[in-house]
Amino acid sequence: MLVLKLVSLALVLAVANQVNGLKWQKDVPILVKSLKDLQRGPPKQKILNRVNVAEKWITQPIDHFDESNKATYQMRYLVNDEFQTEGSPIFIFLGGEWEAEPSMISNGHWYDMAKEHKGLLVYTEHRYYGQSIPTDTMTTDNLKYLHVKQALADVANFIKTYKSQNAQLTNSKVLLSGGSYSATMVVWFKRLYPDLVVGGWASSAPLLAKVDFTEYKEVVGRAFQELGGQKCYDHIQKGISDLEQMFANNRAAEARAMLRLCGDFDHNSDLDMWSLFGSISNIFSGVAQYQTTGDLPYYCDFLLSFDDAATAIANFAYWAWNYPSCIDARYQSTVDYYLWGIENFDASRPWYYQTCNEYGWYQSSNSRNQPFGTKFPATLYIELCKDVFSSKYANSFISGNVAQTNEDFGGMNPEVENVYMTHGGLDPWNPMGHGVAEGATVISGASHCADFSSISSSDTSEMRASKERIAELVREWLA
Numbered sequence: 001m002l003v004l005k006l007v008s009l010a011l012v013l014a015v016a017n018q019v020n021g022l023k024w025q026k027d028v029p030i031l032v033k034s035l036k037d038l039q040r041g042p043p044k045q046k047i048l049n050r051v052n053v054a055e056k057w058i059t060q061p062i063d064h065f066d067e068s069n070k071a072t073y074q075m076r077y078l079v080n081d082e083f084q085t086e087g088s089p090i091f092i093f094l095g096g097e098w099e100a101e102p103s104m105i106s107n108g109h110w111y112d113m114a115k116e117h118k119g120l121l122v123y124t125e126h127r128y129y130g131q132s133i134p135t136d137t138m139t140t141d142n143l144k145y146l147h148v149k150q151a152l153a154d155v156a157n158f159i160k161t162y163k164s165q166n167a168q169l170t171n172s173k174v175l176l177s178g179g180s181y182s183a184t185m186v187v188w189f190k191r192l193y194p195d196l197v198v199g200g201w202a203s204s205a206p207l208l209a210k211v212d213f214t215e216y217k218e219v220v221g222r223a224f225q226e227l228g229g230q231k232c233y234d235h236i237q238k239g240i241s242d243l244e245q246m247f248a249n250n251r252a253a254e255a256r257a258m259l260r261l262c263g264d265f266d267h268n269s270d271l272d273m274w275s276l277f278g279s280i281s282n283i284f285s286g287v288a289q290y291q292t293t294g295d296l297p298y299y300c301d302f303l304l305s306f307d308d309a310a311t312a313i314a315n316f317a318y319w320a321w322n323y324p325s326c327i328d329a330r331y332q333s334t335v336d337y338y339l340w341g342i343e344n345f346d347a348s349r350p351w352y353y354q355t356c357n358e359y360g361w362y363q364s365s366n367s368r369n370q371p372f373g374t375k376f377p378a379t380l381y382i383e384l385c386k387d388v389f390s391s392k393y394a395n396s397f398i399s400g401n402v403a404q405t406n407e408d409f410g411g412m413n414p415e416v417e418n419v420y421m422t423h424g425g426l427d428p429w430n431p432m433g434h435g436v437a438e439g440a441t442v443i444s445g446a447s448h449c450a451d452f453s454s455i456s457s458s459d460t461s462e463m464r465a466s467k468e469r470i471a472e473l474v475r476e477w478l479a
Helices: 002-016 030-039 109-116 147-164 179-190 215-228 230-248 253-261 270-289 295-304 307-322 331-340 348-359 378-388 396-409 461-478
Strands: 054-061 072-081 090-094 121-126 174-179 199-205 210-212 359-361 420-425 441-443
Touching: 002 174, 002 210, 030 270, 030 331, 030 348, 030 461, 054 147, 054 215, 072 215, 072 420, 072 441, 090 109, 090 147, 090 179, 109 121, 147 174, 147 179, 147 210, 179 396, 179 420, 199 270, 210 230, 210 378, 210 396, 215 270, 215 295, 230 253, 230 307, 253 307, 270 295, 270 307, 270 331, 270 378, 295 307, 307 378, 331 348, 348 359, 348 378, 348 396, 359 378, 359 441, 378 396, 420 461, 441 461
Parallel strands: 090 121, 090 174, 174 199, 199 420, 210 359, 420 441
Antiparallel strands: 054 072, 072 121
């Protein structure tokens, strides 16, 4: 069973790296691979019955805020109208930094609630992701049209246009749902366009933009500690510390061989070292962020099967990265890949741009309350912004962008009504969102976007209660 779990991890990471029909003329360096795994969409729902989901397109302004710019693009969306009738409420699931896919409107709790209310199900795709690409290339200048305000305006325009063009839906009420970044969009949409929707469900929504997101790795560590045990946590901490010391104390050749690093890796370069250790930490982040029952104990059993902690980390990384001939951890490889993405589209470049231009959220090693070492400061990600997009993206510029995002949307005080926010207690993103004190529901032991499935006997009592609560709220909003 342990071997199957580890093979499954490798397959999950490999599949996550093949998003959006990526052209594989270019190898993907490990920092990009590990970040791509963390930006995938909410878990796909199991489709139990055959459902007819239609793919459609709507014309959107490329710039909603410049009337002199008449350029447009085609935004993709998916529709499931199996329950539609006169006056059906519209249940919209918002896309984020991923490609929209049918399962989110074909099964799961959102689908079940739409069925109860004879609702129309829609999944909107976010500009610059999936197939909704507004520009011919993703140069830094072209990416100026990628901003959450433009994406929210897309949704507002979609709602108004779709209702006006469908006689049965002219007076329909609209509800929104989303997970992770798109959950943030649910909250912010209700702030900017409160009259267009009657309510929303935001699962795992980060609200506070922050450059140096130190809390993230703390929660990842806590997840391994609580679910895998203190011995596992200590083994991870010792293994990474030992690897750091090997590089620092004239044992670099041994560490390179152990980690199977490609020959051009420069252990004397801070940027290469930061890229390596940031990528290693991201393996653990991916496991924790999407963990389900039993995952972390299995992985901890594997790690603890090695007496030498550094060997355990090296072999775990090799599994996670799908047994490459050598591991490309060079910083310049990451820069080159993102520059290659100017004309070879996938979600990596646009999402990284959004972090530089709006959010930060750089998951660094700058807290000592985590087991993943000291070798990936937020500076790594700031340097990457400068080298990939423009030299203007220095720390002060990114900090200003982050401050502007918090000013525009209220940070931890978005001042919205009729939005139900949920978080997993072991979701590394939950420190950036509302907690119980602010009225959110925090589900013990749950991970990121873990509550979209249908109510089932396998739900914990807290999970079931939360799903029943949003169902009750939807009934109230539609009454």
